[in-house]
Amino acid sequence: MKPALLLLCALTAPAACLVEGRVLDAETGKPLPKTQVFAKPGPLKLSILHLTDDSGAFCFERLDAGAYQLAFHRTGYLDSLYGARPGADQGIVLVVDGPAAVPPVTVKMLRSAEIGGTLLEAGGEPLEGASLQLLRKVWDGGWNSDVVGDATTDDRGVFRFGRLAPGNYYVCAVPSQGPGMTTYYSRSFTFARATPIAVKPGDSIDNLAMTLNPWMPRHLSGRLAEALRPESASIILQPMGGRTHYAAEIPPDGSFSVDAPPGKYRLRFRGVPAAPPLEIDLTDGDITGLVVEPQRAFDLAISATLDGQPAPGQLALMVREVESGAVLTAHEHLNQGFRFPAVPAGLYRIEAGDQGAYVKNLIVDGKPRRDSLLDLRSAAPASIEVVMSRDVARVTGRLENSQTSLAVTVVRVDQEKSRTEALGGTTPADHTGQFKMDSLAPGRYRFFAIEGLDPDLWGSPELAAALAAKSVAVELRAGESRQLTLPVISAEEWTVGLRKSGM
């Protein structure tokens, strides 16, 4: 970058490096000379900039004691932080303490990729000022879309997303004005039918031709059942994986009629609390004559004790629907117990909402339920008592191999939380490979140590199953402290697992 700086580095390169390493191309393994290497000592402190030499090597021989992150910048490559996957801002921290050198590091930089093209309106004219979103698949109760980039077309209708890490992407155009509908590349109305764009390191895809779909809405009509008719209400169609909502007023006769682009929607009714949330699919055709019946729901009052005492006010209790994992939370209310209004019919598990406490016993109509399950499928019980305890378990541990090139995250799956999702919690392993998790309820768990985990992609039971061979299952008892040693699931194994699980 700067010849003057380069000279400075060359002149002062001594034998002993406190922090040293090499920067390589991730694909070819070739050294990357003249790469900017920043030793970042934390906020407000001045970063130290060196350049790599012809062999891709760098060496910081003088650094004040402290914790550093290493950041790398090279034209044509993704900016990277040592130990972080592309785009993440938490890498591996290097601790400089006195004259002892930190073990040499190797950094593999990925060439950055781009996706660009031209957006035309339905009539074929370039569309200026339209918004485009770059999407990728993430786990959000299921494989869903997440916006990872925004772009606006210029006066020529041209758009571009740069600085892309390899992966599968989707492009979606949202018309800002004039006719036209949200369009997923290539011409889909829905994310589910969008065409993924596979991007490899260094790819330059600059010829995407997109034409906005013309305004050709689907139609939904129906009525609210007699028992639901309110004074004033409206119907709202909330697209799954989209942003624009479609809404219509509902007249006193309870009939409704609304147009929206093809796609799947969550249906909500404003002003009709007893209406159930519904999911409808307008992808392939209209829906007419939908009759919305009231949802069966129960008001729950739950009394609770904590280690034999009345539950304190700040304590929270959750009911979790077993199939979906959906959660309702309540706080203790003026020594009246926990109140959950309008809980839809279903099978629930009761959990403590706070760290540091767990549900030890559930007593329904005077009878203990050892599985903590609350059956609301046909009726609500007359009395529900919860016995909570602070006698939690804790886990400390270390990784079998702490010499990884990306930071390792420990993932805990609580085996009883959900049947449809791998739910639990995460904690980072520190630079020595140690980790700990406090405040665990007694129960069955599975622990994974994953190099380069992207938490947005975690949650699929298939993914957890695909990686289970390198996980550790434990059953924790009340008050227990357990030591674990976890094998590390490498970044490559994680990628293979993602592929197997439908990502």
Add this chain to the structure above:
Amino acid sequence: MPSRCLFLLWLLVTGVLRAQDPSKQLCVFEGTVRDSVTRQPIPKATLHLTSDDNHVDSEGVTDAAGAFRFEAVPPGRYKVAVTHRGYSDETFAPVNLAAGQTLSNAAFALDAEAIVSGRVQDSGGDPVSDAAVYAIAERWQRGVRTYEPAAHATTDDRGQFRLKVAAGTYYLSAQPLSGPVTPNRFTTDPGKPELRIATAYYPNAASLEAAAPVRLTPGRQLDGVDLVLPVVPAYHVRGVVKPYAPQPQAGALVLWNRSGDRTNHSQPGARIAPDGSFDIPAVEPGSYWLELLPFAGSPSGRMALEVVDRDVTGVTLAGTMPFDLAVHLRFDGADGQPLPPPHALQLEMLDWRLFRTTPSATVESDGTIVFSGLRSGQWVLTLAPDRDAYIQSISCGAHELAAGIMDFTNGPCGDLEIVLAGGTGEVQGSMRWPDPPWIGGPVSALLVAASGQTGNTGARRAPIDENGQFHFRFVPPGRYLVFAVAVASAPNDDGVWQNADFVKEVSGRGVAADVPSKGSVRVEVGILPADDIGHAIERIHR
């Protein structure tokens, strides 16, 4: 002076009167919208017809031939706002529709926006991503030149940018922003000098003073604007604000370039510690104003600062708490006129930067007018020219203020004594319409003191009627220059008329008028073209 006036949009409205059903008295308004340069029709342009006289608020769109038609419009005086993507918004006024009139062949021309594209790189030739690229326009504020951002863009990962801006004359600059991974200030070893990537001005000048402006005609596409950001040593500015009373949030310090460039300043976040001390890092060498930004109820202040080749330490910035200003008004001599109401007095900050403050006035039982909530800076007080009175002198603590400028940089000076005088005069004027016909947009008459002094003798405008007549009333006696000039496109463009050098440059093109006390003077003026104004500004250039 933005040179968009040099490429004026023109409005040519030829009315064709036709008989209409007199019982309805409604009007028809039709015409075309075209590109001012290519003369091609602009389809899908939006026209917004509004009127202050009645409640008409009507919108129309041009067809494929650029034609529009409003039917059944009540008679009245209208404004027509014409907009289209890729063109600068423009408002044409007045459009007068008489009862039953059909106004055909209205021809509106829009200026296509200009496009500037290029690359920003560092001194090693690597692209600089996330750099802020500005098109900077020269503006005038009460005779003082400032530089304001007119448009900005951010470079992508290839260092490329594409900037759309209204036609005009601009300076172009690029300054680095800190990326999520790569900082823009650093050093090569602990204890070595701090370095930063610095701002560059097109064509690769280190300062705005050394830069060359680019002239962007409507629809011009200027490619290949490449800027190289140098690495320069950077310094700290350390010191203390005294007195300092943070409430409720801590104050913020900003370093502004003294060139008047409002895009180039130290990044926000130079916070002040509770004891008033501060440490601003990464300051490029240069001439600055160090300014304490005024939050409600907290002190403000400003001082000049030079950063040369080392850290500047031990700076003491005087903080001025918000203060009140008492104003005592009286007429000169035994003149028994009623005093003007407080709202006729306008107190205005002369050199505001980020926050414009307009203090509110209250009247005490003894007639004293009190403005509250003033802050450190230079101020002017003006009297609205709507009665037979003018400000003869302003003194503060027994000192008469030159040109009526009140310098409160270091706090208040005491109560203001304002002496008013009656006996204003009048200027009656007429304008010769040029031949060939004028196509430079609306024109108004402009009256400026021959001295071009800023202060409480601002430049005044008056409308010119269909017959070319105009009229200035309540003019303080004295020597003036009268011009006829196009209506300014930017609200503060009249500020150049308060610059003495500029007025001297154009004085030969105006008509001198000695306004007598209680009398009237007649003048006849020709139009001063915008081009000539632009050239005069260039001649007084810095």
